[in-house]
Amino acid sequence: xxxxxxxxxxxxxxSMDMIFIDEKGNLMHGIIRKNQxxxxxxxxxxxxxxxxxxxxxxxxxxxxxxxxxxxKIIFLASTAIKNLSEDIVEIPLNGFEFINPDxxxxxxxxxxxxxxxxxxxxxxxxxxxxxxxxxxxDIHILNDYLAKAKITLWEEFGEKFCPYLYSNDAGPxxxxxxxxxxxxxxxxxxxxxxxxxxxxxxxxxxxxxxxAPKFSTMSNEVQIIKSSNVNSLPRExxxxxxxMDIKELLxxxxxxxxxxxxxxxxxxxxxxxxxxxxxxxxxxxxxxxAHKLFNKLTTTNNxxxxxxxxxxxxxxxxxxxxxxxxLKEGLENFTISKLWIPDDNLEVKYKxxxxxxxxxxxxxxYQSSSSTTKHGKPEKPEDKAEKDKWINVVRxxxxxxxxxxxxxxxxxxxxxxxxxxxxxSAGYALLLSATERIFRNIMKKRTLKExxxxxxxxxxxxxxxxxxxxxxxx
Numbered sequence: 001x002x003x004x005x006x007x008x009x010x011x012x013x014x015s016m017d018m019i020f021i022d023e024k025g026n027l028m029h030g031i032i033r034k035n036q037x038x039x040x041x042x043x044x045x046x047x048x049x050x051x052x053x054x055x056x057x058x059x060x061x062x063x064x065x066x067x068x069x070x071x072k073i074i075f076l077a078s079t080a081i082k083n084l085s086e087d088i089v090e091i092p093l094n095g096f097e098f099i100n101p102d103x104x105x106x107x108x109x110x111x112x113x114x115x116x117x118x119x120x121x122x123x124x125x126x127x128x129x130x131x132x133x134x135x136x137x138d139i140h141i142l143n144d145y146l147a148k149a150k151i152t153l154w155e156e157f158g159e160k161f162c163p164y165l166y167s168n169d170a171g172p173x174x175x176x177x178x179x180x181x182x183x184x185x186x187x188x189x190x191x192x193x194x195x196x197x198x199x200x201x202x203x204x205x206x207x208x209x210x211x212a213p214k215f216s217t218m219s220n221e222v223q224i225i226k227s228s229n230v231n232s233l234p235r236e237x238x239x240x241x242x243x244m245d246i247k248e249l250l251x252x253x254x255x256x257x258x259x260x261x262x263x264x265x266x267x268x269x270x271x272x273x274x275x276x277x278x279x280x281x282x283x284x285x286x287x288x289x290a291h292k293l294f295n296k297l298t299t300t301n302n303x304x305x306x307x308x309x310x311x312x313x314x315x316x317x318x319x320x321x322x323x324x325x326x327l328k329e330g331l332e333n334f335t336i337s338k339l340w341i342p343d344d345n346l347e348v349k350y351k352x353x354x355x356x357x358x359x360x361x362x363x364x365x366y367q368s369s370s371s372t373t374k375h376g377k378p379e380k381p382e383d384k385a386e387k388d389k390w391i392n393v394v395r396x397x398x399x400x401x402x403x404x405x406x407x408x409x410x411x412x413x414x415x416x417x418x419x420x421x422x423x424x425s426a427g428y429a430l431l432l433s434a435t436e437r438i439f440r441n442i443m444k445k446r447t448l449k450e451x452x453x454x455x456x457x458x459x460x461x462x463x464x465x466x467x468x469x470x471x472x473x474x
């Protein structure tokens with residue numbers, strides 16, 4: 001059992017969660033909403049046997065599921081709990097879904113289902129401070145399929161996992177950590193605890209006993225791994241670490257693998273937010289590499305280069321790549337995967353197509369309404385309300401489009417259409433007049449042969465002109 005809390009709201013309780021196991025070893029996630037927690041928290045104890053009635057079973061959706069079961073239990077106000085003695089029915093005290101090599105790739109950076117990990121402990125790290133609020137401790141295990149893995153124990157999990165509890169003469173220690181997330185960094189797989197995690201050491205179950213021969217060849221010694229965090233160094237060491245004078249600092253050969261990471265404040269007519277421009281897109285936009293731009297900076301001026309500042313005030317169309325932090329945690333640092341400079345003509349065409357789409361929708365609504373009237377069938381109130389809603393949507397969209405499309409652009413389009421129509425009509429009238437003049441002044445007779453000659457030669461020259469125009473235009 002554990003409490004699910006909302007870190008964004010100062011640790012506000014969301015629900016009390018638990019995992020149930022039945023006599024067949026099936027696992028299911030159970031949830032008690034925060035408004036029901038006080039009613040049930042004293043009636044439920046870990047490792048106890050219950051009969052539960054009048055609960056709701058729903059599909060398990062969303063992330064951070066502690067078990068793979070596609071269903072979960074929701075406690076209701078009418079839910080009843082009855083305690084049973086443990087000898088009435090044989091139910092295992094523990095149930096695990098250990099991760100294996102076949103599914104580990106699908107779990108990497110994917111927190112839909114949490115993972116249980118088991119392995120032989122061979123290293124324990126120091127407590128490290130992450131920022132001003134968080135602490136963790138890394139432990140290192142050789143898991144049940146004999147691959148090395150690091151598990152990060154956050155907060156009280158790390159504080160309680162003290163190195164002095166695991167003496168070398170009592171090993172090996174088989175550690176189980178449940179409900180972990182799986183991450184990959186530079187090809188190395190690591191696991192991290194969550195609020196749902198539990199830690200067991202040398203648990204007396206059949207599976208752990210079956211691993212004993214596999215781990216018996218390992219050394220009983222548990223290594224103490226010193227922290228790489230500079231904050232853990234004593235003051236007299238930290239103040240002399242990598243010390244250099246200013247001349248050495250300026251003349252040092254730093255890595256040339258400089259890359260762009262530009263944070264942009266972007267706004268439109270509705271809101272503003274933050275976008276991040278990374279190396280590939282930034283190089284195309286600025287037409288220079290980060291290394292070249294860095295070399296242009298002087299030692300006396302560390303301000304943002306004028307080439308980057310020139311982006312301010314410009315308009316772009318952005319294509320964004322959304323990640324887990326945007327979709328699940330609501331972070332507003334959106335990554336730009338591509339961008340374009342707006343084209344007024346394309347913008348107008350897009351908005352006109354959008355208007356035509358809504359107008360066709362409007363026509364369908366009116367046709368449906370008129371067909372109902374013709375057949376004399378009474379229209380249902382809900383159908384009429386739905387049609388009225390769509391008509392209002394069309395009207396609002398037309399108003400919005402009329403505000404968005406510049407009046408000058410619409411006038412230019414109308415003028416161009418008028419000129420094209422005028423020239424088309426004048427050209428065809430000129431062709432008819434020219435044909436009549438040919439018959440009167442040049443041919444001087446109107447036999448079938450002469451008429452066919454005029455038609456054929458007109459078509460021939462028109463075809464030649466079209467082909468020349470086609471090929472010259474590319």
